[in-house]
Structures are given as structure tokens and as C-alpha cells.
Amino acid sequence: MTEAAGPMLVCDGVVKRFGSLAAVDGVSMVVNAGEIVGIGGPNGAGKTTFFDVVTGITPASGGRVHFGDTDISAFPADRICQLGMARTFQLNAAFDSLTVRENIEIAAYFGRQRRRLAGFRLGEDVRQATIEALDFVGLADKADETVARLPVLDRKLLMIAGAIATRPKMLFLDEPVGGLNVAEIDQIMAMVLKLRDQGLTIVLIEHVMRFLLALSSRVVIMHHGKVIFEGRPDKVAEDQTVVETYLGQGTQKRLKKFFDEQAATTNPAAVGTP
Numbered sequence: 001m002t003e004a005a006g007p008m009l010v011c012d013g014v015v016k017r018f019g020s021l022a023a024v025d026g027v028s029m030v031v032n033a034g035e036i037v038g039i040g041g042p043n044g045a046g047k048t049t050f051f052d053v054v055t056g057i058t059p060a061s062g063g064r065v066h067f068g069d070t071d072i073s074a075f076p077a078d079r080i081c082q083l084g085m086a087r088t089f090q091l092n093a094a095f096d097s098l099t100v101r102e103n104i105e106i107a108a109y110f111g112r113q114r115r116r117l118a119g120f121r122l123g124e125d126v127r128q129a130t131i132e133a134l135d136f137v138g139l140a141d142k143a144d145e146t147v148a149r150l151p152v153l154d155r156k157l158l159m160i161a162g163a164i165a166t167r168p169k170m171l172f173l174d175e176p177v178g179g180l181n182v183a184e185i186d187q188i189m190a191m192v193l194k195l196r197d198q199g200l201t202i203v204l205i206e207h208v209m210r211f212l213l214a215l216s217s218r219v220v221i222m223h224h225g226k227v228i229f230e231g232r233p234d235k236v237a238e239d240q241t242v243v244e245t246y247l248g249q250g251t252q253k254r255l256k257k258f259f260d261e262q263a264a265t266t267n268p269a270a271v272g273t274p
């Protein structure tokens with residue numbers, strides 16, 4: 001890990017209103033360096049809006065956000081990115097008519113430092129960051145393809161590549177495996193763990209519970225803009241409010257089985273224990 005363990009992100013009473021709707025309604029959260037924090041919750045719970053506020057896509061209606069020692073509550077998205085916080089989006093967010101390489105170069109160019117002069121002149125640092133990001137996500141052989149032609153998995157990989165090309169300290173992933181098959185989910189899972197092992201602090205939103213619970217060291221469940229659960233992944237399905245508002249009893253049973261099997265694998269003596 002490159003960062004000393006300790007708070008990297010501190011959100012204090014974050015609120016985002018759209019008219020009379022409080023999409024995010026007083027969310028306080030601390031993310032420590034080196035953690036993977038997973039955010040779940042029903043559709044419309046406010047997860048993406050929370051990401052949007054923290055990463056500067058939309059201004060907060062209330063509350064404060066600190067990234068390290070810096071109060072970023074009123075910072076625009078590009079400045080927040082340049083400070084070391086990158087993100088991906090739930091839906092494809094790329095320039096469709098440009099190539100994979102060009103998209104990553106743009107991220108590396110604008111996401112790493114403030115550009116005061118007009119013009120777009122790529123330096124060696126941008127080229128190098130682009131090559132590294134392409135290699136990391138496995139898109140090097142598609143670098144010159146137009147983005148519009150890419151399948152869903154490659155579009156997701158492209159967003160991750162663009163984010164890491166900014167060389168962030170912290171990465172926000174919004175539904176990184178939505179719409180992917182099992183093998184593709186496993187591929188992204190391995191990638192997220194590798195990024196964590198390389199020192200990145202990660203916050204992710206996901207509805208695929210296997211992904212969310214297997215990766216996260218801590219899970220936050222939101223509902224109606226509020227945090228209704230925060231704790232260890234294996235405790236999520238034990239929380240009655242979470243089961244009633246989000247998981248349902250079928251998922252609860254499947255998750256219990258999943259964690260029982262995991263416990264049996266890590267502790268073989270537990271197999272057959274009543």
C-alpha cells in the first residue's frame with residue numbers, strides 16, 4: 001500500500017436535493033486508505049447521486065466532503081480528479097467516435113493536472129499512463145478500434161482504463177459488472193483486487209451481491225437516501241431491515257449458504273459442525 005491506513009475520505013451529513021426529493025439525505029461515511037467499501041441498496045436509493053456529489057459531478061445541497069486534508073465540497077469534478085479521485089459510470093461514458101487509445105489519452109491528459117493553456121499536446125507522461133492502463137485492463141490489442149464498436153465488457157474496461165490513467169489514489173466504480181456474464185464478472189473482480197493490492201482505495205456500487213460482498217471489506221446499504229446498514233459483508237443478510245427493504249428472503253438464504261461455504265473452506269473443521 002502506498003498510503004498509510006487512516007481516513008482518506010470523510011463525508012459528513014451529505015445531502016443532495018432535487019426539488020422536494022432528498023436523493024441523498026444526510027449520509028456520513030469514512031473510507032480508510034486501502035479499503036474496498038461496497039455500496040448496495042434498491043433502485044433509486046441515492047447511490048449514484050452520492051457518487052456524483054463526492055466526485056463533483058453535481059454540487060451538494062448540504063454537508064461536507066474531505067479528501068485527505070482537503071475540503072472538496074465545492075470543488076468541480078476535474079479538480080477533484082486531479083487531486084487523485086477517479087470514477088467510472090453506470091452507463092457507458094466515452095467518446096464513441098474516438099479510438100480506445102484516444103479516450104484514455106484524454107483522461108490521462110485532463111485528469112492529471114490543470115490545463116491553463118489552450119491546445120492538446122500529449123507528453124510522454126500521458127502516453128506512458130495510457131500504455132500502462134491499456135495493458136492493465138487487457139485492451140492493448142484494441143487500442144486503435146473505435147469505441148462505438150466495442151462490446152459491453154470492453155466499454156466497462158475502457159472506463160476503468162480511463163480512470164486509472166489519471167493515476168488516482170481513490171477509485172469509485174459505479175456498477176462495474178452490471179450486464180456482464182459470470183466469467184466477465186470474475187475477470188473484473190480479479191482486476192479490482194489487483195488495483196487494491198497496488199494501493200488504490202476503492203468504493204464501489206453494485207447490485208450483483210456476489211461481487212459486492214466478496215470484494216468489500218465493509219458494506220454500506222442505502223435506502224431512500226439514507227444509510228440503513230454499515231458493517232461486514234457476512235452481516236448484511238442477517239440484518240432484517242436490509243432483508244425486508246432490499247434483499248428479500250430468497251437472496252438472504254443464498255447469501256447465508258455462500259458465507260457458510262466460505263467459512264467451511266477457510267476453516268475445514270467447521271464442516272459438519274451443527
Ligand SMILES: Nc1ncnc2c1ncn2[C@@H]1O[C@H](COP(=O)(O)OP(=O)(O)OP(=O)(O)O)[C@@H](O)[C@H]1O
Nearest residue numbers: 018021023041042043044045046047048049050090
Ligand atoms: N438529475 C436528477 N433530477 C431529479 N431527480 C433525480 C436526478 N438524479 C437522480 N434523481 C432521483 O434521485 C433518486 C436517487 O437516484 P440514484 O440514481 O442516485 O439512485 P441509485 O441508488 O443509484 O439507483 P440505481 O441502483 O437504480 O442506479 C431517484 O429517485 C432518482 O429518480
